Amino acid sequence: MLVRLRKNLAEAEVSLFLALAGELGYSARFLDEERELARLDGPGRPDHRSRLEDCHAVLQVLDPGLARELHLRPPGGPDRVVQVGDALFGGEHVSLIAGPCAVEDPARTLEIARAVRARGATVLRGGAFKPRTSPYSFQGSAHAGLEVLGRVRREAEIAVVTEALDPRDVEAVGEVADMFQVGSRNMANQPLLSELGRQRKPVLLKRGFAATLREFLLAAEFVLAGGNEQVVLCERGIRSFDPSTRNVLDVGGVAWLKRHTHLPVIVDPSHAAGRSDLVRALARAGLAAGADGLICEVHPHPAEVHSDGAQAIGLEDFSILASDARALAALDGRSVVQPGRVSARVPEKIPAQ
Ligand code: PEP
Numbered sequence: 551m552l553v554r555l556r557k558n559l560a561e562a563e564v565s566l567f568l569a570l571a572g573e574l575g576y577s578a579r580f581l582d583e584e585r586e587l588a589r590l591d592g593p594g595r596p597d598h599r600s601r602l603e604d605c606h607a608v609l610q611v612l613d614p615g616l617a618r619e620l621h622l623r624p625p626g627g628p629d630r631v632v633q634v635g636d637a638l639f640g641g642e643h644v645s646l647i648a649g650p651c652a653v654e655d656p657a658r659t660l661e662i663a664r665a666v667r668a669r670g671a672t673v674l675r676g677g678a679f680k681p682r683t684s685p686y687s688f689q690g691s692a693h694a695g696l697e698v699l700g701r702v703r704r705e706a707e708i709a710v711v712t713e714a715l716d717p718r719d720v721e722a723v724g725e726v727a728d729m730f731q732v733g734s735r736n737m738a739n740q741p742l743l744s745e746l747g748r749q750r751k752p753v754l755l756k757r758g759f760a761a762t763l764r765e766f767l768l769a770a771e772f773v774l775a776g777g778n779e780q781v782v783l784c785e786r787g788i789r790s791f792d793p794s795t796r797n798v799l800d801v802g803g804v805a806w807l808k809r810h811t812h813l814p815v816i817v818d819p820s821h822a823a824g825r826s827d828l829v830r831a832l833a834r835a836g837l838a839a840g841a842d843g844l845i846c847e848v849h850p851h852p853a854e855v856h857s858d859g860a861q862a863i864g865l866e867d868f869s870i871l872a873s874d875a876r877a878l879a880a881l882d883g884r885s886v887v888q889p890g891r892v893s894a895r896v897p898e899k900i901p902a903q
Pocket residue numbers: 651677681732733734735756786818821
């Protein structure tokens with residue numbers, strides 16, 4: 551590790567820094583006469599980096615050396631590929647997630663699942679626990695919604711992603727979901743992230759609408775540090791001053807993330823746009839920037855949607871979007887994973903004997 555110290559430190563402050571380095575198992579060597587640049591050789595762990603960053607004498611860790619955070623892409627390192635049922639995210643694989651904002655009644659949810667699967671989606675989305683800005687908005691159908699998702703998952707043979715809002719719900723959500731969703735409003739919910747770090751199922755982590763990319767990656771780090779390596783990042787738009795779109799899709803951020811992390815990155819054009827007529831353009835922009843997939847709100851009757859009605863696209867528009875995705879993926883030598891790829895379907899929950 552290469553560490554820059556503050557200027558004009560007192561002898562005692564330098565000693566405290568050296569003592570901390572020694573305590574963590576590093577030998578320290580100053581590279582300049584002013585003793586502002588130190589080289590530390592030792593175990594190289596990300597938590598050691600953080601301890602040093604918190605030290606009064608330290609201005610900055612210039613080069614973490616071996617103390618690399620788990621989300622970082624090693625120079626020239628490959629993509630992590632995350633599998634969810636039939637879907638693969640990362641590397642040469644692009645996958646499509648589609649469905650309603652919130653779980654609907656059982657028949658309608660099944661109809662949507664079959665319709666989006668027939669049009670190229672490998673994962674069904676739909677919130678049972680809905681994070682809403684107002685306590686008076688529809689909050690989702692909670693456990694009843696999970697039950698619907700479980701049934702639809704079996705009948706339509708499609709993997710399911712749904713949101714957990716609270717660490718106490720992770721177990722129940724995990725019984726039906728193939729992938730946990732963490733919503734934008736919960737990106738920094740550390741107890742939830744730590745609980746998901748203990749799970750062995752993929753996590754779809756959405757970027758907080760006012761989070762920097764570094765904060766986004768450190769939220770992912772909570773899950774990775776817990777031992778769960780299957781994290782897919784989702785850029786869903788960040789807040790701006792302009793109300794013309796609900797959020798601003800950070801296309802540059804997608805390209806930046808693809809360089810800095812080995813984790814797959816997908817784009818949510820629905821919440822970024824907030825209006826159905828812009829969803830196709832944003833989906834195309836996200837894929838062109840290197841996104842490994844899309845999550846999109848799709849409904850056969852957008853006028854009847856329970857939440858986020860303005861941004862749901864119809865089935866025909868989803869077909870067009872899927873065909874765009876195939877064309878854009880092919881431009882980069884990638885391909886969109888088709889439903890039915892995995893012959894052995896996602897296993898049923900084995901009933902207790
Ligand atoms: C959602 O996916 O329905 C949702 C609430 O998204 P976000 O957390 O990005 O607002």
